[in-house]
Amino acid sequence: MYSVRQWSVKRSRFLEGVYNFTNPGILFCLRGITRLFGKSLDRPITALEAGLKGFLFDCQMCGDCVLSKTGMSCPMNCPKTIRNGPCGGVRENGMCEVKPEMRCVWVAAWDGASRMKDGEVIREAQFALDYRQKGKSSWLRLARETGDVEKTDAPETELSERGPA
Amino acid sequence: MNIMSPDIEIVGTNPGDPLPQLEGHVSYGRFERVLRAGHFAITSEIAPPDSADPDEIMRRANVFDGSVDAVNATDGSGANCHLSSMGMCAVMTRNGLSPIIQISCRDRNRIAIQGDILGAAAMGVCNVLCLSGDDVSVGDHPEAKPVFDLDSVSLIRTIKMMRDERHFLSGRKLASGPNLFIGSSINPFAPPIENRVDQLAKKINAGAEFIQSQYCFDIAMLNDFMAQAVDAGLAERAFILIGTGTLASAGTARWLRSNIPGVHIPDAIIERLDQAEDPRAEGRKICVELMQQIKEVAGVSGIHLMAYRQEKFVNAIVQQSGVLGDRKPWSADDYDFHRRKLDSEKSAQTTAARTDL
Numbered sequence: 001m002y003s004v005r006q007w008s009v010k011r012s013r014f015l016e017g018v019y020n021f022t023n024p025g026i027l028f029c030l031r032g033i034t035r036l037f038g039k040s041l042d043r044p045i046t047a048l049e050a051g052l053k054g055f056l057f058d059c060q061m062c063g064d065c066v067l068s069k070t071g072m073s074c075p076m077n078c079p080k081t082i083r084n085g086p087c088g089g090v091r092e093n094g095m096c097e098v099k100p101e102m103r104c105v106w107v108a109a110w111d112g113a114s115r116m117k118d119g120e121v122i123r124e125a126q127f128a129l130d131y132r133q134k135g136k137s138s139w140l141r142l143a144r145e146t147g148d149v150e151k152t153d154a155p156e157t158e159l160s161e162r163g164p165a
Numbered sequence: 166m167n168i169m170s171p172d173i174e175i176v177g178t179n180p181g182d183p184l185p186q187l188e189g190h191v192s193y194g195r196f197e198r199v200l201r202a203g204h205f206a207i208t209s210e211i212a213p214p215d216s217a218d219p220d221e222i223m224r225r226a227n228v229f230d231g232s233v234d235a236v237n238a239t240d241g242s243g244a245n246c247h248l249s250s251m252g253m254c255a256v257m258t259r260n261g262l263s264p265i266i267q268i269s270c271r272d273r274n275r276i277a278i279q280g281d282i283l284g285a286a287a288m289g290v291c292n293v294l295c296l297s298g299d300d301v302s303v304g305d306h307p308e309a310k311p312v313f314d315l316d317s318v319s320l321i322r323t324i325k326m327m328r329d330e331r332h333f334l335s336g337r338k339l340a341s342g343p344n345l346f347i348g349s350s351i352n353p354f355a356p357p358i359e360n361r362v363d364q365l366a367k368k369i370n371a372g373a374e375f376i377q378s379q380y381c382f383d384i385a386m387l388n389d390f391m392a393q394a395v396d397a398g399l400a401e402r403a404f405i406l407i408g409t410g411t412l413a414s415a416g417t418a419r420w421l422r423s424n425i426p427g428v429h430i431p432d433a434i435i436e437r438l439d440q441a442e443d444p445r446a447e448g449r450k451i452c453v454e455l456m457q458q459i460k461e462v463a464g465v466s467g468i469h470l471m472a473y474r475q476e477k478f479v480n481a482i483v484q485q486s487g488v489l490g491d492r493k494p495w496s497a498d499d500y501d502f503h504r505r506k507l508d509s510e511k512s513a514q515t516t517a518a519r520t521d522l
Contacts, residue, residue, distance in 0.1 A: 079300055080271075080311070084318035084367055087297045088352030088379050089426035097426030098300040110360040123363060125371050128275070128319040 005058045005077070006103065012072040012112035012119075015056075019068055030143035046137040063133025063141065069121045071112025078105040083126040085109070191328065191374065192346040194291025195263045195495060196235040200375065200404040205460060205488055206467030208265065208377065208406060209479055210237035213247040222248070222256045225476065229262075231496030232480040233470070235292055237377070240267040243425075244304025251281055258289040261497060265348065266290045269298030274314035275323065279333055282324055286343030294348045294377060295320040303426075317349055318371045325372030347372055351405075352379035353390035354429035362393040375404040377469040380421075382409070382430045382451075384458045391464045400464030407462070409455045410471035411478065412448040415439040449475070449482055456486040 008015060033041055046061075053059030053074075057067060060076035066083070067074060075083050079098040085106030089097030094107045113119035133141070184193045190201060199206050209229055214221045229236050238253035250267045257264040266285045268278060285293065297317045301309045315323065323334055324347050331342040349368045353361045365376065381387050387407060394400050412418045412430070415438040422430045434451060441447030456468050468488060472479050483489060 079302075080297055080313045080316070082297055082313070082316040084316050084364075084371075086355075086357070086364070087317075087427075088350060088355060089299065090352075090355040090357075091426050092356065092429065094356040098302050104356070107357045110357045110363070123367065125318045125322065125367050127322065128315045131314070 008056050009073050009108045009112040013115045015072050016116045027143050030139055031147040034143055045140055049137050049139050061135050062129055063136040063138060064129055065138035066126055071109040073105050073109040073112050075105055192291040192344045194346055196292050197346040199234045200466055204492055206234045207483055208235045209233045209470045210239055213253050215247055219256045222253055223260055226257055226262055228476050229479060231494055232483045234494045235263045235265050237265045237267055240269045244299045244301050254290045255288050264290060265292040265294050267294045267296060269296045270313050270315045270320055271298030272312055274312055275334055282343050286345055292346045296350055318367055321347055321349055321371040321373050346374055348375040349373040351376050352427050354386055355427045365399055369399055369403045373403055377406045378408045380410050380428050381407050382434050387462055391462050395464040404466035406467040406469045407459045407465050408469040408471055411452045411475045414444040449478055452482055453486045456488050460488045
């Protein structure tokens with residue numbers, strides 16, 4: 001929801017704290033779950049992630065979450081889905097050129113990042129999405145990638161600098 | 166061909182000919198040579214016709230001869246359908262002009278774009294401008310499916326990778342890489358103003374070697390932006406060309422301001438146009454003054470002159486502004502002169518060789 005999304009950006013510092021505090025625990029639990037149950041619980045976990053992040057950030061489930069690097073403003077809400085914004089068309093009042101009723105996602109992102117402890121990571125360039133990940137859970141991907149280090153079944157290309165969800 | 170005179174050596178000759186690539190240069194192109202030699206450069210852009218007639222392209226391109234260093238061939242600007250940037254560049258390179266191909270991420274995915282990059286380089290295009298592109302909703306085909314597979318920063322990195330590391334995004338090797346001088350755009354006049362220099366840094370870090378900005382009508386804002394860019398060392402890492410243009414009337418200026426997102430025109434300029442007897446001439450006068458002021462701003466390497474529907478005045482505007490000093494950009498006449506001279510020398514040599522026998 002738009003108003004909740006704006007609330008989240010305003011409280012980016014608080015949400016960053018919550019994220020940093022809960023992330024290791026969540027990943028630990030998910031690693032355990034995926035080891036025990038394999039892929040059988042993927043759907044409910046993905047639905048939970050979509051519900052929670054959808055409510056807070058209007059998450060579009062791109063499968064490669066960068067919220068913590070973009071001031072808690074989801075770049076996939078940009079009509080051009082720009083991962084390194086903003087574009088040059090932002091209106092003088094900071095609203096989107098395509099949707100004049102929406103605050104530019106990247107104006108919000110730089111604003112949110114300015115309040116975050118590690119907001120500087122917004123300066124890192126993100127490479128374009130792997131479209132195959134769309135609709136999949138970023139949490140599960142992270143849990144599997146970090147859990148299976150010895151197997152290294154997730155080849156890291158030098159272009160996709162994947163970070164925490 | 167051989168290089169005939171010192172001036173030509175610096176600015177190059179015909180991009181259609183295999184110019185030697187100078188040390189430290191990434192392309193064979195004339196535009197890169199002009200900038201790296203430390204000259205103040207001028208670029209302009211050509212409105213692509215709604216026609217399949219190649220003569221029409223050259224009619225539109227020839228007006229820039231001898232007054233600009235490179236010409237941008239726009240890629241469906243404003244999300245309106247026109248002859249493609251690729252097609253324009255094909256015709257222009259065949260005729261010895263130095264185009265900057267524009268690639269917008271709106272219409273093509275990474276497969277099509279990488280193919281086009283190789284195609285453009287094969288045709289003798291030496292410069293590329295990476296853009297995200299205007300959204301389809303503002304153009305004449307709002308029902309079209311927007312692509313936006315890459316964004317401008319990802320596109321810059323893709324081209325840089327193809328050129329320097331010689332492989333596709335997939336990792337598949339290229340037998341020969343595209344020697345392109347990579348550029349991108351910046352709009353210092355739209356929010357978030359305080360982060361625009363960060364956006365510039367992102368593009369330069371990704372590999373942009375030249376930058377062309379959105380319309381500048383506000384020198385105070387430009388001064389602030391460029392001061393930040395110079396402080397951050399960005400003006401040394403990329404050639405920054407500032408955009409400006411001609412306004413046909415106060416009405417056009419107001420329309421641009423309210424309908425083209427990202428165009429910022431101060432009230433003072435609109436008032437001047439309002440009060441002028443001949444607004445078109447006044448618009449050109451404002452443009453000349455802006456160009457002179459932009460040249461004085463520290464860190465600026467050139468001007469990107471957008472004279473939509475007033476292209477025929479570009480030469481006069483450049484001359485009046487005096488920003489090029491004594492330097493005259495390449496023109497077909499000079500080229501023909503040097504080629505004739507070269508040809509006559511060659512035939513003289515051949516005759517001499519025959520006499521020896």
